[in-house]
Amino acid sequence: MTAVLVLAGVVWREMLRKKDLYVLALLLVALTLLLLTVDTFGAKNVSRYLLDLGLLLIWLLSIVLAVTFTARQIPEEEKRGTVFPLLAKPVSRWQLILGKWLGCWTASVSATILFFVFLLAVVYLRGGEVDGLALIQCAALYAVLLGVIAAITLALSARMTYGAAATTSFVLQGAVFMLVPRIPTLVGYEQGLRRSALMVLYYLLPHYELFDMRRRLVHEWGAIPWSAFGLIVVYGIVLTAFFLLLGWAAYRRKLFRRGEAL
Amino acid sequence: MPFPIEVESLKADFKVGGERVSALKGVSFRVEEGSVVGFLGPNGAGKTTSIHILLGFVDFTGGAARLFGEDVRRQSARSRIGYLPEHPESYRFLRGEELLRMSGRLFGIKGKELRNRVEGVLERVGMQSAARRFIGTYSRGMMQRIGVAQALINDPDLLILDEPTGGLDPVGRLAMRDIIAELKQDGKTVFFSSHELSEVERVCDRVILLRAGEKVAEGGIDELVAPGESLEQYFIEQVCASGGRAVQ
Numbered sequence: 001m002t003a004v005l006v007l008a009g010v011v012w013r014e015m016l017r018k019k020d021l022y023v024l025a026l027l028l029v030a031l032t033l034l035l036l037t038v039d040t041f042g043a044k045n046v047s048r049y050l051l052d053l054g055l056l057l058i059w060l061l062s063i064v065l066a067v068t069f070t071a072r073q074i075p076e077e078e079k080r081g082t083v084f085p086l087l088a089k090p091v092s093r094w095q096l097i098l099g100k101w102l103g104c105w106t107a108s109v110s111a112t113i114l115f116f117v118f119l120l121a122v123v124y125l126r127g128g129e130v131d132g133l134a135l136i137q138c139a140a141l142y143a144v145l146l147g148v149i150a151a152i153t154l155a156l157s158a159r160m161t162y163g164a165a166a167t168t169s170f171v172l173q174g175a176v177f178m179l180v181p182r183i184p185t186l187v188g189y190e191q192g193l194r195r196s197a198l199m200v201l202y203y204l205l206p207h208y209e210l211f212d213m214r215r216r217l218v219h220e221w222g223a224i225p226w227s228a229f230g231l232i233v234v235y236g237i238v239l240t241a242f243f244l245l246l247g248w249a250a251y252r253r254k255l256f257r258r259g260e261a262l
Numbered sequence: 263m264p265f266p267i268e269v270e271s272l273k274a275d276f277k278v279g280g281e282r283v284s285a286l287k288g289v290s291f292r293v294e295e296g297s298v299v300g301f302l303g304p305n306g307a308g309k310t311t312s313i314h315i316l317l318g319f320v321d322f323t324g325g326a327a328r329l330f331g332e333d334v335r336r337q338s339a340r341s342r343i344g345y346l347p348e349h350p351e352s353y354r355f356l357r358g359e360e361l362l363r364m365s366g367r368l369f370g371i372k373g374k375e376l377r378n379r380v381e382g383v384l385e386r387v388g389m390q391s392a393a394r395r396f397i398g399t400y401s402r403g404m405m406q407r408i409g410v411a412q413a414l415i416n417d418p419d420l421l422i423l424d425e426p427t428g429g430l431d432p433v434g435r436l437a438m439r440d441i442i443a444e445l446k447q448d449g450k451t452v453f454f455s456s457h458e459l460s461e462v463e464r465v466c467d468r469v470i471l472l473r474a475g476e477k478v479a480e481g482g483i484d485e486l487v488a489p490g491e492s493l494e495q496y497f498i499e500q501v502c503a504s505g506g507r508a509v510q
Contacts, residue, residue, distance in 0.1 A: 006367045010353060017355040081351045085412060088317045088345035088422075089368045092337050255276070255320055 003091045004099040011073065011103025020069060021111055024061045028115055031057055032122055047128020048218055054119040055214045058112060059142070063173060066108040066146050070153040071166035073100040074251070079162075097154060097248045101240075105150045109143045133223040138213035141229070144236035145211035149173060151240045152206075155247035158254065173208075181209045206239050264331025266420040266451040267293035267316065273324035274311050274475075285311040287475040288325065293453050295419075298446050300462035301455040303472035304501050309455040310348065312472070313424050317345055329420065341369065344418035348425045350409030354398030358389060358408050361397060362415055369416040383411040387441065403434040410441055421445060423454035427461050439465055459494040469493070471500055 015021055035053050074096075077083040086096065116139055123130060152172065157165035183202040187195055210232050216222065223229075274286040286308045293299050303309050314320040315327050318334050332339040352361055362380045366372075371379060384390045387407040392400065397408065406426070413421060426442070427435045435458070442465050445452055456462050462469060463483060471479040478500050479486055487496045 002370060003368050006364055010356070010364060013360070014353070014355050080353075081347055081349055082353060084317070084319065084347040085345055085350070085352075085365075085409070086368075087319060088340060088343065088347075089365065089416075090337050090341045091368055253321065 003095045004102060007091075007096060007099025008103035008106065011069075011100060012107055015069060015103075015107045015111075020065060021107075024065050024111070025114070028057055028061055028118065032119065036122070036126070047123050047126040050126060051119070051123050051128060051130065052214070052218045054122065055138075055217065058115045058119060059214070062108055062112040062115065062142075062146060063149060065111055066104065066149050067153050067169045067173065068166055069107065070100070070104040070150045071157050071169060072162040073104060074154065074157045075160070075162040075165065093252050093254075094248050097158070097244060097251060101147075101150055101154050101244055101247075104154070105147045108146045108150060112142065112146065113139065130217060131220060131222055134213065134217050134221075137223050137229055138217050141211040141213055141232060141236075144233055144240075145208060147240045148206060148208075148236055148243065151243035151247065155243045155250060158247045158251040176205055177208050180205050180207055207235075210235065263295070264328070265292045266295055266330055267291075267453055268328040268331070269312070269316075269325070270327075271325035272312070272315065272322055272327055274308075274315060274320065275323045285475055286315075286322070289472065289475070289477050290325075291470050291477060291480055293420075293451060295451055296446070296449050297467045298442060298452040298465055299454075300466040300469040301453060301472070302457075302459070302462065302469055302497060303455075306474070307472040308475045309472055310424060313422060313455060316422060317343075341416070342419045344413030344416060344421045346406075346409045346413045346421070346423045346426055348428065350405055352397045352405065352408065352412075354396065356397055357394050358397060358400070358411075359384070359393040361408060362393075362411055365412040365415045371416065379415055379417070383414045386414065386444070387411045388437070403430055403437075406430060406434060407437070410438070418450070420451045420453065423452065425456055426454055427456060427458045435461060459492070459497055463493040471497065473501055 032050070032054055035050055074083075077086065077096075083096075087093070116135075120130060120135075149169070153165060153169040156168050156172075160168065180202065183198055187198050187202070190198055213224070216224070269292070270290050271288045272286050272290070273284070273288055276283050276285055289308065289312065301309050301312070311320060315322050316329060316334050318337075318340065321335070327334045329339040330342055356364070359380055362383060363376060366376045366379055380393075381390075384393050387410050389404065389407050389411060392404060397405070400408065406429075410423075410426070413423075423442075427438050430438060439461060442452055442454075446465070452465075466483065468480070468482050469486065470477060483493060487493055
């Protein structure tokens with residue numbers, strides 16, 4: 001476990017000393033301040049509007065952060081050559097995968113919490129209110145989702161370059177976000193093999209919509225039952241574990257620079 | 263008493279661009295405790311592949327490889343070794359001492375012992391004054407020295423160095439030679455690959471020479487090199503003996 005924590009610590013140092021996080025934080029601040037100007041157009045319920053758009057921004061920016069940051073971890077280790085002295089120590093490839101994921105996930109979640117705090121401050125300043133319990137559930141489910149996204153990206157980066165892993169992950173995340181919730185509608189228009197294929201896809205692909213409580217928060221629908229919350233968390237943990245195992249399976253016998261083993 | 267390195271009939275086959283390549287064709291050798299052994303051969307002879315197998319980076323397709331009697335594929339086999347790669351790059355966003363603390367923790371060293379080890383290795387490689395600087399600001403020679411420091415953090419019984427003097431200026435080479443000599447005095451086993459044959463001649467007890475994935479010579483420099491001849495001449499003779507390509 002020590003090795004995993006040490007590796008996660010290196011990821012944290014990298015995030016704090018490189019500029020990605022600060023750039024995204026500045027972008028969030030700038031966009032939120034821009035949103036404040038909507039008041040001049042006389043929109044009602046401006047705090048709710050701010051919360052809605054702010055949450056969307058947080059989702060997008062933290063996914064960008066999680067994907068770009070996670071996608072470069074393993075390819076950069078190989079490109080720099082730092083993977084060699086690392087694996088020459090009593091560190092297994094599984095520990096490397098787990099340490100990288102833990103570092104990227106906790107770093108992304110911490111940044112997201114900061115983003116949430118900033119957004120809440122803005123919403124309260126504009127006289128808005130947020131259901132505390134729903135907010136905690138919303139943030140917790142989003143944190144679990146970031147774990148899934150980081151695990152998928154890490155699994156891709158185990159065999160891809162940084163650019164390829166990041167691009168594939170973005171495309172995949174976008175497709176899952178937009179396509180999966182619409183599959184039941186599409187199923188109604190199809191028949192036979194296409195219908196079955198769509199159903200298989202529906203059950204195979206991750207369901208990100210389960211982790212999305214933004215509407216409940218914005219429209220004050222309140223918290224979800226803890227049993228449902230618990231099931232979604234377990235679903236997220238299972239997905240994360242599956243993709244981490246996939247990443248490990250792809251990485252465990254990977255050769256560096258020397259072709260493929262027969 | 264197990265040997266620090268024991269390799270028996272080691273074979274490694276790879277697919278490179280769809281073509282089968284035999285990087286090692288049944289290589290056998292042993293490295294005795296407390297010795298300094300040079301691992302020589304032209305480019306593509308199989309030196310780095312052998313080292314990567316010893317470190318568990320690459321799987322072998324036949325034979326056996328052991329470190330201190332333990333199969334190299336076991337994680338614990340790497341607990342008594344230190345390794346300096348061919349091009350010692352590092353985490354440029356870390357400070358020198360942070361890298362060493364991180365390396366120490368990966369070996370389970372912590373607290374006061376870790377602090378003492380970090381100070382000790384920094385002193386040994388002459389990097390105390392640059393320890394708080396970011397690695398990204400280091401010169402090539404400093405990068406090499408911090409690489410050696412991280413390889414020494416666990417006080418290893420066996421040091422595996424891949425081209426430790428490659429790309430260093432004469433002062434850097436001298437410093438590296440001194441470090442290897444000190445390690446030898448401390449009774450450590452040093453196994454290193456190099457193209458710098460004059461360096462090898464100065465510091466090594468024994469050499470192992472590979473050519474095209476096969477061992478072509480092994481022994482003390484006095485045993486292999488005829489009086490009045492240099493190791494470089496011997497190397498070229500051996501490498502060119504069967505149409506091999508000598509490396510200048």
